[in-house]
Amino acid sequence: MSVNTPAGSVDVDALDIDAIDLSDRDFWAEPPAVRHAVFDKLRAERPIAHFEEPVMEGMEPGPGYWAVTRLADLDAISSEPATFCSGKGAVSIQDLPADLSEFYGSMISMDDPRHARIRRIVAKTFTPRMLEQVLDSVIGIVDQVLVEARAKAEAGDGSIDVVADIAAPIPLRIICDMMGVPEEDRLLVLNASNTILSGGDPELTDEEDPLTALLEAGMNMAALMERLAAERVANPTDDLTTALVNSEVDGEKLTHQEIASFFILLLVAGNETTRTAIAQGLFALSENPDQRAAWMADPSLDKTAVEEIVRWVSPVTWMRRTATRDGEVNGHSFKEGDKFLLFYAAANRDPEAFENPHRFDVSRNPNNHVGFGGHGPHFCLGAHLARRELAVTFRRLFEICPDLEITGEPDRLRSSFVNGLKRLPARFTGQR
Amino acid sequence: MSRVQVDRERCVGSGVCESLAPDVFELDDDGVLQLHREEPEARELDAVRDAVQSCPARALALAE
Numbered sequence: 001m002s003v004n005t006p007a008g009s010v011d012v013d014a015l016d017i018d019a020i021d022l023s024d025r026d027f028w029a030e031p032p033a034v035r036h037a038v039f040d041k042l043r044a045e046r047p048i049a050h051f052e053e054p055v056m057e058g059m060e061p062g063p064g065y066w067a068v069t070r071l072a073d074l075d076a077i078s079s080e081p082a083t084f085c086s087g088k089g090a091v092s093i094q095d096l097p098a099d100l101s102e103f104y105g106s107m108i109s110m111d112d113p114r115h116a117r118i119r120r121i122v123a124k125t126f127t128p129r130m131l132e133q134v135l136d137s138v139i140g141i142v143d144q145v146l147v148e149a150r151a152k153a154e155a156g157d158g159s160i161d162v163v164a165d166i167a168a169p170i171p172l173r174i175i176c177d178m179m180g181v182p183e184e185d186r187l188l189v190l191n192a193s194n195t196i197l198s199g200g201d202p203e204l205t206d207e208e209d210p211l212t213a214l215l216e217a218g219m220n221m222a223a224l225m226e227r228l229a230a231e232r233v234a235n236p237t238d239d240l241t242t243a244l245v246n247s248e249v250d251g252e253k254l255t256h257q258e259i260a261s262f263f264i265l266l267l268v269a270g271n272e273t274t275r276t277a278i279a280q281g282l283f284a285l286s287e288n289p290d291q292r293a294a295w296m297a298d299p300s301l302d303k304t305a306v307e308e309i310v311r312w313v314s315p316v317t318w319m320r321r322t323a324t325r326d327g328e329v330n331g332h333s334f335k336e337g338d339k340f341l342l343f344y345a346a347a348n349r350d351p352e353a354f355e356n357p358h359r360f361d362v363s364r365n366p367n368n369h370v371g372f373g374g375h376g377p378h379f380c381l382g383a384h385l386a387r388r389e390l391a392v393t394f395r396r397l398f399e400i401c402p403d404l405e406i407t408g409e410p411d412r413l414r415s416s417f418v419n420g421l422k423r424l425p426a427r428f429t430g431q432r
Numbered sequence: 433m434s435r436v437q438v439d440r441e442r443c444v445g446s447g448v449c450e451s452l453a454p455d456v457f458e459l460d461d462d463g464v465l466q467l468h469r470e471e472p473e474a475r476e477l478d479a480v481r482d483a484v485q486s487c488p489a490r491a492l493a494l495a496e
Contacts, residue, residue, distance in 0.1 A: 123459070128454070379488030384451060
């Protein structure tokens with residue numbers, strides 16, 4: 001397969017740099033080889049490149065954005081939140097109305113001190129020590145999902161869909177357990193998070209109008225949260241929702257809207273990214289059988305292998321920052337209001353930061369990737385949880401499902417924002 | 433003696449330091465970073481240096 005050596009399968013030199021358009025929706029339907037060849041070209045020749053904004057119906061086009069593809073530039077911008085803010089929008093290229101942007105991005109789209117205030121309330125739930133306490137439940141959930149996947153294959157024609165049967169249910173059940181979402185509401189959570197992160201992929205939104213679908217998904221999640229929060233005020237439990245309704249910072253409680261947006265952030269960000277890492281990670285392992293064999297035989301590689309999957313997959317392709325003043329970064333002049341898209345997926349293949357960046361290497365060390373974000377206050381809150389989920393999932397897969405075999409090409413999500421898969425066919429061979 | 437310094441304004445409670453050097457760093461139940469000791473023992477210094485370098489908020493320093 002050529003997918004793992006993108007630079008080798010597409011002639012980078014033959015690409016016309018002026019014809020590259022990262023705002024073209026069709027570009028995000030191209031296979032990874034093309035995507036990474038384009039990133040290689042930009043990084044080498046125009047590491048901070050200007051693009052017009054994608055056309056979005058019903059909205060005035062904005063001034064365009066700078067695409068950042070070198071890891072050093074990305075980290076420099078990420079490290080200076082006062083100069084490169086998130087409050088104008090972090091997860092959309094267009095400026096959305098402030099309340100909508102905050103509702104969907106929650107503290108992702110806020111700046112300090114508001115961001116820090118909310119982050120501190122929830123940070124205590126995601127520390128390594130607290131996660132030790134949920135480890136047992138993570139193993140239990142993973143085992144249950146894998147047993148169900150095999151049962152489904154045996155009851156049917158032997159095949160499963162890795163995305164629907166393994167990668168989606170694991171993070172969904174873990175985050176819903178942590179939040180205390182009842183079983184009967186979990187399908188709603190899955191559907192709503194699909195819609196919100198679909199980037200308008202028509203298959204995942206039934207509505208004709210993606211903006212309507214987005215609003216409806218948000219309202220459904222907010223309604224669920226309102227009900228849950230009210231229940232927890234009356235009957236506190238030991239879940240995260242209870243902690244959120246009771247938590248205070250400097251004598252202030254989170255507002256109703258802050259809890260709703262954080263709920264959406266957790267459910268969406270906690271689901272989709274980990275699902276992507278599991279599904280794309282399994283595909284990468286099947287494309288690299290030597291790496292799969294090496295990792296399977298040696299549990300001491302869990303740590304480096306998980307980091308490599310996050311680097312390789314880069315579940316979130318980019319985040320946005322906006323300049324708060326005129327200035328210069330690594331020799332590039334910018335004006336107040338300039339938008340920067342930090343392309344983590346490109347920076348994670350930067351040859352100045354990684355040896356043989358297009359090689360998938362489960363023992364890679366050092367591996368200072370930016371798959372959880374660059375330096376700065378917005379570094380992924382769920383990084384520890386994600387690492388734990390991934391380590392447990394792959395180790396249990398090796399132990400319980402060594403005969404799981406990927407049987408075809410993945411069906412990729414056409415999104416510039418999430419590097420997701422819609423389907424990945426597989427079967428259990430029965431050979432152990 | 434080497435001394436750990438924490439910039440409280442910058443710390444976001446990510447817990448990266450705790451995962452790398454749990455004998456020195458710990459986030460308490462309020463998500464506030466606590467130091468088990470400000471002057472790490474010699475055998476802990478490599479882990480502490482890792483923690484300082486890896487802090488996503490660049491809130492740590494080691495004065496050597």
